[in-house]
Amino acid sequence: MSSQSTGAGSEKSATIHEIAEAAGVSIASVSRALNGKPGISEKLRQHILKISEEINYRPSTAARQLIGGKNAVVAISMREHGFELRPYFTLLYMSLVVELSKQGKTPVYFSYSDSERIHQQAGSAILLGEEENEYRPEMLTRQGIPYIRIDQWDPGFSISTDGEDGIYQATRYLIEKGRKRIAFIGEEIEKNAALPIHPLPVPEHRIYGFRRALDEEGMKPAHVISIPFAYNATLTAYRTMREILKTRPLEFDALVCEADEQAIGCITAFEDEGIKVPEQVAITGFDDLPLLSKNLTTVHQDIPMVAAEAVNLLNDAIAGAAPRRVVLPVKLIVRDSA
Numbered sequence: 001m002s003s004q005s006t007g008a009g010s011e012k013s014a015t016i017h018e019i020a021e022a023a024g025v026s027i028a029s030v031s032r033a034l035n036g037k038p039g040i041s042e043k044l045r046q047h048i049l050k051i052s053e054e055i056n057y058r059p060s061t062a063a064r065q066l067i068g069g070k071n072a073v074v075a076i077s078m079r080e081h082g083f084e085l086r087p088y089f090t091l092l093y094m095s096l097v098v099e100l101s102k103q104g105k106t107p108v109y110f111s112y113s114d115s116e117r118i119h120q121q122a123g124s125a126i127l128l129g130e131e132e133n134e135y136r137p138e139m140l141t142r143q144g145i146p147y148i149r150i151d152q153w154d155p156g157f158s159i160s161t162d163g164e165d166g167i168y169q170a171t172r173y174l175i176e177k178g179r180k181r182i183a184f185i186g187e188e189i190e191k192n193a194a195l196p197i198h199p200l201p202v203p204e205h206r207i208y209g210f211r212r213a214l215d216e217e218g219m220k221p222a223h224v225i226s227i228p229f230a231y232n233a234t235l236t237a238y239r240t241m242r243e244i245l246k247t248r249p250l251e252f253d254a255l256v257c258e259a260d261e262q263a264i265g266c267i268t269a270f271e272d273e274g275i276k277v278p279e280q281v282a283i284t285g286f287d288d289l290p291l292l293s294k295n296l297t298t299v300h301q302d303i304p305m306v307a308a309e310a311v312n313l314l315n316d317a318i319a320g321a322a323p324r325r326v327v328l329p330v331k332l333i334v335r336d337s338a
Contacts (some may be wrong), residue, residue, distance in 0.1 A: 023051040034104045071123035073106050074314065077136060078128035080111040086231060087261065087289045088303075089128060092150070095307030096126060103311065112136075119143045124318050126150065126310060146317040150310055157317045159310050159326040163286070166299035166330040168209030170284040171256055173297075173332055175213060179254035179282055181222035184210045185237065185266065186258030189226035206258050206286065222252035227262070237265030245273045253281060254338070260285035260292045267296075267337065282338035297338035301330045 016034075020027045025048060032039045033048035040048075076096060078089065093109075100107045110118055110125075115136050118125055125147040127136055137154060140147045148157040174182055184207055207224070214221060225244070230236040237257070257263035263285035267277050277283055285298035309326055316324070 018055060019048065019052050022055055023048050070121065071318075072104065073108055073122040074100050075110045075118040075122035075125040076107050076128065077110045077112065077115055077118065077125055079131070080113065086233070087291060088259070088287050091289070091303045092128070092307060095304045096310065098304075099307045099311040103315075115139065119145055124314055126314060127152070146314070148310060148314050148317055150306065153325070156323040157313050157325075159306065159313050159328070161301040161306060161328045161330050163206040163330070164209040164212075166209065166286055166301070166332070167206040167256060167258075168213050169330075169332040170286070170297070170299055170338075171210050171213035173334070174254040174256065174282055174284065174338060175217055175219070177254075177282065177338070180219075181252040182210075182214065182219070182254040182256060183223035183225060183252035184221060184256045184258075185225040185227065185240075185262055187227055187229050187233070187262075189224055210256050233259060233261035234265040234268075237262035238269045239265075241266045241269035242272065245269065245275070250275065250280070255281055255283045257283060257285050260287045260289045260296060260298055263296055263298070263337070264292050278336070278338050284332075284338050288333055293333075293335070295336040297335045298333055299330050300333045302328070 016027055016030050020030045023030065025044070029040050029044065030048055030052075033045040034052065076093060078093075097107045108122060110122075112129075112131055116139070118140065123145065125136075125140055125145055127147055127149045128151070130152050137147065137149070137156070141156075146157075148154075148159060150158070151160045152158060153160075171182060186207060189207060210221070225240065227233075227236050227240045255263075255266060257266060263283050267283055270277050270281055270283075275281055283297070285293060285296045286301075287293070288298045288300035306328060309328060313324075313326055
């Protein structure tokens with residue numbers, strides 16, 4: 001009786017030796033094909049990959065390390081619970097896993113507090129987010145581990161969407177719709193609001209696009225609302241807006257939100273106070289998150305494209321190419337909230 005079951009709940013993953021035997025090639029050739037390495041023809045690579053799919057090859061992290069060493073493993077490093085509680089990070093993480101797997105690499109999640117262990121298990125890293133006492137880039141550089149950063153500037157390799165232009169588009173749209181008193185809400189704005197537009201080479205914060213659009217019309221912000229970082233950004237925005245509405249008259253007829261989660265929280269706060277959206281207050285978001293943006297005017301960023309370009313950029317970093325920054329375009333999607 002065959003040791004390999006075809007039952008849905010009991011499928012056995014093939015080994016690299018079985019792939020080599022079935023394809024009639026060496027283990028070394030299988031390793032090159034599965035890990036996207038040179039040394040074999042493209043025709044042979046496709047033949048091996050086809051065989052691996054047919055006989056159900058599903059390598060574990062440990063298997064990847066046996067095949068390609070640490071170079072087959074990519075660390076994805078971010079805050080604890082970040083991808084669990086922030087929808088954007090959930091989608092980005094899932095897209096990165098897909099893109100890395102296409103290239104025969106195994107993504108492994110590392111929380112920020114586990115960053116010291118990256119060099120023990122991974123040959124390269126993708127850094128998401130930023131901590132107050134950020135030390136990961138310096139540490140990885142010291143250890144000789146190639147890395148890229150997503151949504152944060154780095155003197156090496158970094159990639160982001162054009163958040164400044166996205167918020168500029170949203171603000172311009174509100175101005176063109178006749179809104180005169182436009183406010184902005186975002187996380188930890190006090191760290192960015194006082195900075196000049198286009199300062200030293202740091203990521204252009206989204207509020208710069210807001211200010212640029214208003215400056216072009218000689219307008220001043222009606223209100224700039226800063227909220228603390230929180231894993232539940234929707235609830236934090238809701239509580240902040242409810243407190244504002246209870247203590248002062250409505251000071252704006254449009255609100256530009258740094259993210260969809262904040263926009264949803266603010267819309268709920270307005271509804272609870274009997275303020276109509278968009279009649280009394282128009283609202284825009286940013287991200288175009290599928291579960292949140294059904295009726296929201298927001299800035300769309302293509303998360304699968306971010307992941308694909310990020311993996312390409314990581315390959316450049318691994319290959320020792322010259323450092324570069326990639327900025328991807330975004331577009332405004334008009335729906336019911338503005």
